[in-house]
Amino acid sequence: MSAEPGTLRPGGRTARVRAAVLRAAGDVLAEQGFAHLDLADVARRAEVGKTTVYRRWGSVTALVADLLADMAEQSLPREETGSVxxxxxxxxxxxxxxxxxxxxxxxxxxxxxxxxxxxRTAQALRRFYDVRVAEWAPCVEQGVQRGELPQGTDAEAVVRAVSAPLYYALLTTGTPPDPAAADRAARAAHAAALAGVYATGR
Known part of the structure; x- marks a missing residue:
């Protein structure tokens, strides 16, 4: 699951205001963390009236929820390489x-x-990952259909298993995972799925 930035969808003033506010909110989160996220400061950074921000979002948690929803919408679509x-x-x-x-x-x-x-933030984060897992689950389902994985393999569990060690490494070491770690995570999840670890009834 990922929120690698994509291209903003075109739109009118409302869309531009939302994009500016969400960008500003993301900047504050990245620079200072959740504790320093303030609607008035976000409005100032986005060069949008405070009234507009308070009327549309109303609370920091609502703003974070919308930010996560936007990130899920803009994440790159899944790739289909021909093999699971x-x-x-x-x-x-x-x-x-x-x-x-x-x-x-x-x-x-x-x-x-x-x-x-x-x-509320936890719920928004779960919704974000539900969207991303649902985007990639068909890759596993197609692998089952092609006979590459056992019947009954839980596609969503496999997708979550791919990213889990990458997030764990980031949160426990503070060091972003490198491409080699990404390949290990994918191979480990694939090996477990191939062995039937994620097949229902096991």
Whole structure:
């Protein structure tokens, strides 16, 4: 699962205001963390009236939820390489690039830390990952259909297993994962899936 930035969708003034505010909110999270996220400061950074920000979002947690929703919408679509291992490697490399990005990695650390003590942020983060897992799960499902993985393999569990060690390494060491770590994560998840670890009924 990743939120590597894509291209903003075109739109009118409302879309431009939302994009500016969400960009400013992401900057604050990446630079200073959740504790320093303030609607008035975000409005100032985005060069938008405070009234507009308070009326549209109303609270910091609502703003973070919208930021995560936007990140999920703009994340790059899944790649289909023709093999389940290749697809899982594409997913792991996308996650790795996101976490290694100075801004995106810091933003994710801030949101994850906030989710540990704020339920609304935790719910928004879960929704974000639900979207990203659902985007990549068909890669595993297609692998099952091609006979590359056992029948009954839990596609979502496999996708989560790919990114889990990358996030764990970032959160426990403070060091972003490198491409080699991404490939190891994909190969480990693939080997476990091939062995039937994620097949239902096991």
């Amino acid at each position: 291992l290749g697809d899982l490697q594409a997913n792991s490399r996308l996650v790795q690039r996101t976490l290694a990005d100075p801004r995106q990695g810091a933003l994710f650390r801030a949101v994850i830390a906030a989710a540990a003590c704020d339920e």
